[in-house]
Amino acid sequence: MNFMENEPVLEETESHWVFKAQLLIIIGFTCFAAAVILWICRLIYVSWDLKDTFSGSISIAIVAGTIFLVILSIFHYLVWGLIREKKSKLD
């Protein structure tokens, strides 16, 4: 027996609500990551405005911002990859 056995069969009749809820999760997570990145940008601005270790803030912010961008990209790659594969199979 293959380990793929017992895995779900393709359902053609998943409601539109399911896709809408999935879209809500994707948008929610994107907004969260964007908010964190905006927050980091805001802190850089504050450090520049107050002349408060601007260079240090930039270096920390570059690392932190990149991490969130990478996580966000990975998430999008995964969910859209899975959804697109299912849709192509249904088509």
Next chain:
Amino acid sequence: MTHKDYSNIDDAVLMEPIFKTSRKFYVTTGILSVFVLWGVYCFSVQWREGLGVTGMNLPVSWSFYVTNFVFFIGISHAGTLISAILRMTQAEWRRPITRVAEVITVAVLGIGGMNILIDMGRLDRITNVFMYGRYQSPLLWDATSITAYLTASSIYLFIPMIPDIAILKEYATGWRKFLYQVLSFGWTGTERQHKILNRVIGIMAILVIPIAVSVHTVVSFVFSMTVQPMWHSTIFGPYFVVGAIFSGLAALLIIMAVVRKVFHLEDYLQPIHFSYLGLLVLAMTLLWFYFTFAEYLTAYFGNEPDEMRVWWSKISGDYAIYFWAMVIFNFVIPIPILAIRKLRTISGTVIASFSICIGMWLERFIIIIPTMANPRLHQLPAGSYSPTYIEWGLMMGCFALFGLIYVMFCKLFPIVSIWEVREGREETMKIVQERVERYTPGLGRLNDKELS
């Protein structure tokens, strides 16, 4: 009936806690909820009356909450970090334990962060952190790295759950079916989807290791970037990371034993898993002792008056009882249990792990309180600290909240990865054989000859 019959499929036992609700579930959640509510009540008192209701004073302005914060963040290293390392090293025995571990991370990271909010006192000023935070402060590094770790860990927990959620979707009905349909993101188990999933798991495993290490390093920076006696140390970063993995592994062993017993997962979480993790804990015990020895010897040899005040308060002063209890719980008890093969049983490893968790909490306490009580500023008098019922209540509430989150997770999702276990069952032998043939001298060539 709120589900379709699943009893005839493989690994049905993993789905039982999700679809069957026993009286034990209600009793457990009820008891845990009472403790959580007690914690909420304690917080409401603190919110109303201010931090004066705690045992904190001048100069001891960091105490139980910060101890709990460091402890919980440390425990979080059990999950994602251990799971990622085991995945990266292709340790085949990891399959039933990765999710047990990953859930710990997500649950305790939130609780750890919550302790800082509790410690803030004026929570109504939280927006100032967002508006006017300064990246000059290690506290803000902490906020950033913990947010990154929590986000990465949540994604890292969720991704390998997708195929299991798709399996659950087939058997659930009602709102649960909708939930699983949504969270499975159209998973149908095709080859392409498997490829995407494995690629993403691989990338995340690489990504979370440096994030996890950075988190506890940054937590240590909160202390070591100050010039407070016995905090201003260059080895605090690795010392904290080692301590975090140490306590995290211990917490993982305890939870594995509980999950095994409660959900009858004896076939999945076998004595060998406990033995292997026990050996890892043994290595971490020795490493922790080495770092502790190096830290205390360096401070003693320096003989700097302010440092020595704190040093002696730990060795033979007001905090000696906690210090020596820490040594006993972290080193004296676990070493024989974990080093002697006959004692390294499930019960043995759990006893050692309990001991380590207590010892590591005491270690966090012993790092924070004596230094706060004997500050470098001589204008301040030496302080003392004893926690009030508010702090005890909030601490109990935090532990209960962790239990509650864990129980609720087990009610909704399989605590052992079904698809990974199945994959292991089908492919482990082949994978391991191929790997051994690749690195064993002569064996690969022999096969080439046979093939030709």
